[in-house]
Structures are given as C-alpha cells and as structure tokens.
Amino acid sequence: MALAAFHHGLVAVAVAPAASSAAAASRVPRGGFLGLHAASPAPLATARRICCQSINSANVLGASSSKSDEAVPVPVVMIDQESDRDSTIVQLSFGDRLGALLDTMKALKDLGLDVTKGTVTTDSDVTQTKFHIMRFGRKVEDPDMLERIRLTVINNLLKYHPESSEKLAMGEFFGIKPPEKKVDIDIATHVVVEDDGPKRSMLYIETADRPGLLLEVIKIITDTNIDVESAEIDTEGLVAKDKFHVSYRGAKLNSSLSQVLINCLRYYLRRPETDEDSY
Structure with missing residues (x-):
C-alpha cells in the first residue's frame, strides 16, 4: 500500500512493495487541487528517492518538471486591483515549473487574508496560477499589505x-544567488x-525592482x-x-500636475538613496 500524507506544506511519500502498487494506483483520484492533474507515477527506483517534497514543486499535483539543461524562465508576479470589483487578484507564473502552490496559499492566509478562488491556466509552456484574495470581506486596499503580499509570494x-533567485531582483536580498546582470536604474x-x-x-x-x-x-x-x-502591480524578473489610475479632486491630472508627478517619481526612483524629504 502506498501512502501520501500532506503535513505543513510537505508531501511525504512512503513506497510499498511493487506487488501492491498497481492496486493502490487504481484508487488515486485523477483530479488535483484547482483542477490540476497528478503527474505520471514515477518508476519505483525513482520514487524511493523522494522522501520529502514541497507542494509548491512542479513534481507534485500536476505541473511538469523542467529539464536540468533548460533555461530558467523569468518569474512574473502580478497584483491586479482593477479586474475584480470585490477581490484582489494575485497571479504567478514561472514557466511550467509551478505546482499547486498550496504553500503560497497558506502563506497568504497567514497574513490574515481569505483566498476565495483559485484558477490555473496553461498557455503554451507557461502555467499561470491565479488567486482571488480578500481581507475583511473586501479587496485589499492597504499599500503596506499589498507590498507584504508581493514579497510573500516572491x-x-x-x-x-531557488533557481529563480538569479532571475529576480529580490534574489539579491532573500535568495541563494544574486542576479548576475543588474539593471541600470x-x-x-x-x-x-x-x-x-x-x-x-x-x-x-517601469523601474528596477527592490x-x-x-x-x-x-x-x-x-x-x-x-x-x-x-493599481496593477507587476514584477517581471x-x-x-x-499601472495606477490616479485623479486630482475627482478629475484627471492636467499637464502641469502630470509633469510635477513625473519629475518627482523619476528623481526619487533613479536615486533611491536620496533623502525622501528632498524632492
């Protein structure tokens, strides 16, 4: 008999004798979390080497694993405040390497958020996972919480x-390997x-992430x-x-105010070490 137990974001796999593996396989449901399909069963010799694995992994609950010599894709994290009236949408893609992202969903819940809906779509070789999240029954509007959501997902x-570390600006701060190429701010x-x-x-x-x-x-x-x-907040590598919808006293920005805003943002974003009161 083969046993699979979920515990604290991990999948523990115990391999039983080969004689009973066929019978056990017939009892495993074909559908996975959020409609994902379980990956094809690994050969017994390979399965014995799997002791503990994150359910964020592409080898668990449906996403196809990547070849070792395959180029590392660019991770994309998007926070969308525009598309849904009642909830904030968080969308994540990393080529075809992402699994069910149950660990990510748990991390969002640990922030006091409710994950009300989850969808997975595949376009060519890119799998996109989308969460609809709410706080206190409505979309998240606090900028501090939105930044915490972004950093939590990353x-x-x-x-x-960990291979995403060299593709993300955050890899320099939180990853195992900083990006080899830095963006000229x-x-x-x-x-x-x-x-x-x-x-x-x-x-x-558009600017260098940090x-x-x-x-x-x-x-x-x-x-x-x-x-x-x-707002729509995209992190692409x-x-x-x-993108922000902005207004001044209920109207669009005139040309003078637009230029003031552009100058302030350009000055500050290009010189992040500048005293924030100087602009």
Whole structure:
C-alpha cells in the first residue's frame, strides 16, 4: 500500500512493495487541487528517492518538471486591483515549473487574508496560477499589505524554486544567488502619465525592482495630493512594471500636475538613496 500524507506544506511519500502498487494506483483520484492533474507515477527506483517534497514543486499535483539543461524562465508576479470589483487578484507564473502552490496559499492566509478562488491556466509552456484574495470581506486596499503580499509570494518562490533567485531582483536580498546582470536604474526607469477619460489619468511606471518599492511610489503620489483609485502591480524578473489610475479632486491630472508627478517619481526612483524629504 502506498501512502501520501500532506503535513505543513510537505508531501511525504512512503513506497510499498511493487506487488501492491498497481492496486493502490487504481484508487488515486485523477483530479488535483484547482483542477490540476497528478503527474505520471514515477518508476519505483525513482520514487524511493523522494522522501520529502514541497507542494509548491512542479513534481507534485500536476505541473511538469523542467529539464536540468533548460533555461530558467523569468518569474512574473502580478497584483491586479482593477479586474475584480470585490477581490484582489494575485497571479504567478514561472514557466511550467509551478505546482499547486498550496504553500503560497497558506502563506497568504497567514497574513490574515481569505483566498476565495483559485484558477490555473496553461498557455503554451507557461502555467499561470491565479488567486482571488480578500481581507475583511473586501479587496485589499492597504499599500503596506499589498507590498507584504508581493514579497510573500516572491519569498515563497525563492524558497521552493531557488533557481529563480538569479532571475529576480529580490534574489539579491532573500535568495541563494544574486542576479548576475543588474539593471541600470537610470536606463530602466520610465514614467508616463496619460489621460484615461475626463475623471482620471493612467500612470505607468517601469523601474528596477527592490523591497518596499510599492510603498515608496504610493508615498510620492500621495505627497503630491494625488489620489490613487486602483493599481496593477507587476514584477517581471528584475523589473517592476506598475499601472495606477490616479485623479486630482475627482478629475484627471492636467499637464502641469502630470509633469510635477513625473519629475518627482523619476528623481526619487533613479536615486533611491536620496533623502525622501528632498524632492
């Protein structure tokens, strides 16, 4: 008889004699968490070497494992405040290397969040896992909590997929190996403001990622008396690509205020060591 037990985010596998393996396999359900399908059973000689494995791993509950010589894909973490009226959407992809992400879901719950829905989609060789999360029955709006969510997801990715360390800016702070190529913050930083109707504007920011970046951006925006209505926060490897719907006294930003905001953000983001009161 083969036993599989989930405990504290780990899967413990005990291998029984081969004579009973066929009978046991017939009793294993085909569907996995969030509709994922279980990976094909490994040969007995291989299975004996599996003692303990994270359920974030691609070898558990459905995602296909990667070849050792395959190029490491770019991890992408997106926090979407726009698409769903009631919940915040967190989407994560890392090629086809992600499993069911039960450890990530538990980490989000440990922040006091409710995971109300989860979906998995596959497009070509990329598996995208999406969580709908709420806090106190509504979407998460506190910038500090949004940054904690972002860092929690990235930290879990670094923990269970250490090969992602050299592809993430956070690998320099929390990973086992910092990125070999660093982003030139002067070249990578772009700030654009465009009209998005008569009552709001769209602010686009692209810059080198670092811990606390979201809080820094929100502080600069609010210090210029501009309101943030919604946001989409993307972390693509070494770079952060964020979009904010902003307004000033219920209207879109005029050209003068837009330029002030752009100048403040460019100055601060390109010189993160600058005293925050100097801009």
